[in-house]
Amino acid sequence: MEAGFDSVELHGAHGFLLCQFLSPYTNRRNDAYGGDLAGRLLFPLEVIKEVKTGLGETTPLLYRFGADKIVPFPPPLLLL
16 A cells, blocks of 8 residues: 555466465365365465455455366366
């Protein structure tokens, strides 16, 4: 905000860390931060909460996510 920006965007797509936690392809963890969608969302949601706490109520927080990574694992066999 000191630099003159009026919002913040977290980049959770294109292979960045938040995307890696969300994706069933890259997140092979067997703890609370892996497994089903709820577990894979845990870390990104914790980051969002902490950033929003620091921004306050009036600053918009945007989140970019890669929708193509939210697919069942293993993916269905594609027949050509």
